Amino acid sequence: MLILGLGGSIHDFSACLLHNGKIVCAIEEERLSRSKQAFVDASTFRCKAARYCLDYAGVTEKDVDLIIGADNIESRYYARYVPGIRLMNHHLAHAASAFYPSPFTEAAVLVADGRGSYLDRENKIVETVTYYAAGGAEIREIRKIAGRESDDFRNVSNSAGLFYLAVTEEIGFGPMYDEKTLAVSAYGTDRLVEPFRAFYSLDDEGGFSQTLGQMNELRSLIRAELGRSETGGELFRAKADAAYAVQVHLERILIHACRYLHKRTGSDNLCLAGSVFLNHAAVNRLLRETPFKRLYLPPAAGDAGAAVGSALYGHYVLGGHHREALLPATPYLGKPYPAEAMEEAARKAGDFLEEVKAEDVNGQAARLLSEGKLVAVFRGGAEFGPKALGNRSILAYAGVPGNISRLNSAKEREAFRSFDYIVLEEDAGKAVPPQGEHRFQAHAAGAYASGRLDDAESVGASPADSENPAYRTDPASLADPATPVTPANRTDPVGPVNPTDPVNPVNPKNSIDPTDPTNPVNPVNLAGLTTEGTAQMHAVSPGLNAEMAALLQNYKRITGCPLLLHTSFNLDGEPMVETPAEAVRCFLKAELDVLLMGNKLYKRKITEGEA
Numbered sequence: 001m002l003i004l005g006l007g008g009s010i011h012d013f014s015a016c017l018l019h020n021g022k023i024v025c026a027i028e029e030e031r032l033s034r035s036k037q038a039f040v041d042a043s044t045f046r047c048k049a050a051r052y053c054l055d056y057a058g059v060t061e062k063d064v065d066l067i068i069g070a071d072n073i074e075s076r077y078y079a080r081y082v083p084g085i086r087l088m089n090h091h092l093a094h095a096a097s098a099f100y101p102s103p104f105t106e107a108a109v110l111v112a113d114g115r116g117s118y119l120d121r122e123n124k125i126v127e128t129v130t131y132y133a134a135g136g137a138e139i140r141e142i143r144k145i146a147g148r149e150s151d152d153f154r155n156v157s158n159s160a161g162l163f164y165l166a167v168t169e170e171i172g173f174g175p176m177y178d179e180k181t182l183a184v185s186a187y188g189t190d191r192l193v194e195p196f197r198a199f200y201s202l203d204d205e206g207g208f209s210q211t212l213g214q215m216n217e218l219r220s221l222i223r224a225e226l227g228r229s230e231t232g233g234e235l236f237r238a239k240a241d242a243a244y245a246v247q248v249h250l251e252r253i254l255i256h257a258c259r260y261l262h263k264r265t266g267s268d269n270l271c272l273a274g275s276v277f278l279n280h281a282a283v284n285r286l287l288r289e290t291p292f293k294r295l296y297l298p299p300a301a302g303d304a305g306a307a308v309g310s311a312l313y314g315h316y317v318l319g320g321h322h323r324e325a326l327l328p329a330t331p332y333l334g335k336p337y338p339a340e341a342m343e344e345a346a347r348k349a350g351d352f353l354e355e356v357k358a359e360d361v362n363g364q365a366a367r368l369l370s371e372g373k374l375v376a377v378f379r380g381g382a383e384f385g386p387k388a389l390g391n392r393s394i395l396a397y398a399g400v401p402g403n404i405s406r407l408n409s410a411k412e413r414e415a416f417r418s419f420d421y422i423v424l425e426e427d428a429g430k431a432v433p434p435q436g437e438h439r440f441q442a443h444a445a446g447a448y449a450s451g452r453l454d455d456a457e458s459v460g461a462s463p464a465d466s467e468n469p470a471y472r473t474d475p476a477s478l479a480d481p482a483t484p485v486t487p488a489n490r491t492d493p494v495g496p497v498n499p500t501d502p503v504n505p506v507n508p509k510n511s512i513d514p515t516d517p518t519n520p521v522n523p524v525n526l527a528g529l530t531t532e533g534t535a536q537m538h539a540v541s542p543g544l545n546a547e548m549a550a551l552l553q554n555y556k557r558i559t560g561c562p563l564l565l566h567t568s569f570n571l572d573g574e575p576m577v578e579t580p581a582e583a584v585r586c587f588l589k590a591e592l593d594v595l596l597m598g599n600k601l602y603k604r605k606i607t608e609g610e611a
Contacts, residue, residue, distance in 0.1 A: 005311025188244025206260025
């Protein structure tokens with residue numbers, strides 16, 4: 001059975017092709033339109049992602065047995081498939097995207113986003129949070145929270161996602177940039193945590209409520225705080241305090257919901273989906289401070305992931321197929337490009353690129369990284385979801401002074417934003433940050449595959465305390481998960497941070513000897529690599545990505561450090577590169593040092609002005 005699943009809403013459109021329950025291909029529309037998040041516009045009707053998947057499989061839409069997508073997708077996106085397309089509930093598509101690819105035979109599933117399907121379109125009532133119990137092929141709804149849209153469509157009541165987005169917008173970031181709010185929250189204090197409590201309430205059944213009036217009051221408070229700032233430094237601190245407060249309260253809301261969900265289901269397994277769970281700091285706390293012992297988060301937790309969920313729902317529920325829990329699928333769901341296409345892209349840029357001869361490209365790339373070079377990687381199929389994992393990545397050695405600033409400059413991004421790290425699976429268990437750095441997301445062994453798969457022990461929770469809803473690893477015992485970690489409690493081995501300093505907060509004067517215990521790149525001091533530990537760490541194994549694992553093994557052998565700075569291969573505001581030509585263009589524009597494309601290495605030719 002061949003199923004084409006479509007994802008998105010008014011943004012993050014995507015497509016997934018499923019054959020007999022196996023994902024053949026999946027891609028986000030933004031990678032093809034080259035418009036970040038692929039917001040609805042005049043080109044939406046083209047549905048390039050579906051064509052990409054069909055072409056890769058060598059089939060046409062006539063060969064497809066079922067076309068399915070969520071009912072809140074902008075209709076122009078699937079117009080070419082009317083009347084044959086089947087539409088389903090948006091949150092159910094999210095739940096399917098989280099549970100069906102997971103390794104669990106049964107699980108509790110929580111879906112939370114800005115807004116989902118209309119429950120009453122005339123009265124502008126939309127779903128915002130849904131709680132499920134899943135087992136076999138069945139996903140059963142336990143509870144649903146709904147909210148009302150404001151007349152201008154900007155706000156939705158009872159929406160954790162739009163609660164966070166309201167702060168994102170008010171402190172100056174555009175829609176879909178909540179990750180910047182998370183990053184800047186690391187510089188904030190608890191000054192606004194208590195005032196923010198007035199803008200929502202929690203019920204006894206895991207619920208969250210917030211009126212449209214409270215949302216307006218929230219926005220007014222933030223505007224007043226920013227308006228009182230007289231200098232650039234004060235303005236930054238006011239924004240950071242607002243970000244810090246909403247981060248603390250989002251975590252409180254989600255912990256409350258998960259504790260209720262565990263009580264209702266009794267499951268040790270938790271699956272998450274919806275754009276709210278792109279917030280990795282909040283996700284990290286869910287295993288620390290709820291009774292769940294294992295967690296699975298798909299690589300595309302946002303609306304793009306609904307393409308996968310819709311297709312899998314079509315296979316298991318509509319197709320009536322039996323489900324067995326398997327190892328999670330690969331996240332590399334884009335099509336691989338042939339060597340000829342990569343060589344042609346390099347040849348066309350011959351005036352700017354030259355090949356670096358190497359018998360072992362992974363070993364040579366590791367050596368170049370150890371010398372401080374910035375290395376872009378393009379090989380295999382692209383990752384599905386917002387995070388790169390070694391196939392569309394930029395890598396750097398964190399121990400080289402100036403590398404973080406160079407990366408910020410190359411990607412044209414703000415200095416306050418943290419970078420991720422990539423590490424071998426075998427070293428991930430050693431890379432758990434010190435107690436108290438609860439915002440550092442560490443993937444332990446098995447925490448990779450198609451999404452994030454963690455167990456409670458890997459993030460510092462004690463199995464003996466699994467029945468205690470308040471257990472945590474930082475020194476303070478927090479009965480209320482909204483109790484903040486204050487600046488006085490932070491551990492930062494590289495010293496205090498000036499948030500107005502345009503230079504990244506990592507101190508470039510630190511030793512780069514990886515055996516030096518005071519070195520911020522030493523595994524003992526991982527949390528010092530970024531302020532308040534807001535970075536993510538991604539683990540890979542030879543079974544997941546043999547080429548990246550080989551590069552990491554060589555790098556570790558040369559430097560003694562298991563961690564590589566890691567970020568997606570794109571410029572700020574652009575999607576990750578998809579084609580070889582885009583890889584070459586981005587590499588040259590960012591003025592990176594080395595391009596590892598396929599099985600060949602290239603370096604940028606130095607111009608007369610740089611010589």
